[in-house]
Amino acid sequence: MTSAIIVFDIDGVIRDVGKSYRRAIADTVEKFTNGGYRPTMDDIDCLKSEGIWNNDWEGSRELTYRYWEKEGQERSSLNLNYQAIIDFFQSCYRGSDPNNWNGYITTEPLLVQIDYFNALSAQDITWGFFSGATRGSAEYVLKKRLGLKAPLLVAMEDAPGKPDPTGLFATVRQLEGESPSIPVLYAGDTVADMQTIIAARKGQPQRKWIGIGVLPPHVLEDSQRREAYATTLKEAGASLVLNAVKDLTAARVQQVL
Incomplete structure (x- = not known):
């Protein structure tokens, strides 16, 4: 039985877009x-x-x-x-x-590999993607670069832009099956991502919504910049801020829950 749902943003989380x-x-x-x-x-x-x-x-x-x-x-x-x-x-x-x-x-460096998602599935964690990227761009990285066969994706063409939570709700609805009480974590690297979680809590207060901030690679090299960016994400609603999405392991998910 699924213990949690993780929905991932893509840009700055799954791929480094600093130079793209x-x-x-x-x-x-x-x-x-x-x-x-x-x-x-x-x-x-x-x-x-x-x-x-x-x-x-x-x-x-x-x-x-x-x-x-x-x-x-x-x-x-x-x-x-x-x-x-x-x-x-x-x-x-x-x-x-x-x-x-x-x-x-x-030229975009990948920030995670397919083994990460396989490990989540093995621990009964369901996952999908909600991104402001176009479907073509998102599928390019998910399917062609990462090798995911049929990832569940809600992209720019499918929903209003963040922080409107409509796309997040649509992603979760397709992932949850028959268990509408499963907690949801949304992993993103921007204020808009965290504000989406805040909006989701207001729109569907019966569910547990957790914002996971992920620091984009371009801020990691400078400690002052890294701390400032992390503070911004926390102030926007992140319950936890990680240096990389691969740090959001099944064990870390259980700690957050």
Whole structure:
């Protein structure tokens, strides 16, 4: 019998996106500010900490808007083409070949291996994925890179963006079978992920919802930065913050429960 359900975010948890998604954000903002501004990793972290910029296309547009506002322009007068932002972003991230991706996505380091998920299953822990990534991008890492056969996934196209808990509810509904009282852990690396858990508690208070913060690789090298990021996740609702998702073992799950 399933003892717990773990739902995983993907970006920053299953794969390192510091030099892929985040690089594409920086490239996109640089292009649409005509070279005037290239956001740093800290700039992107600061934006993400606001909890409403889980969508990297929207985040790229927002950083672009903020740059031009500092230059004295009004948003209403900028006439930014959102589809053009998406297209450029995707050309960086996926690459130039729509059939055989050759962009930044091909270089993403994996943060966990398939054995980790097999070990969870062996301990009667059910798992799935809820991500703000597109289905194509998410399945690329889950199926092609990790080798998972038929992972349960709710992606960008399937639900409203975080912190709306609709996608999390949908994931859990497909995983729980006949046991609606099973506790749920959601492992994510952003404020929006933790706020999703808070929203889930309000929406379905009869179930136990636990937020597990996972530190993205780009903050681990600097202790001060690591502590600050961990504090941000805890303040946003994380019950526990880990350096890597593979530290969320069956034994650790039981401790949290």
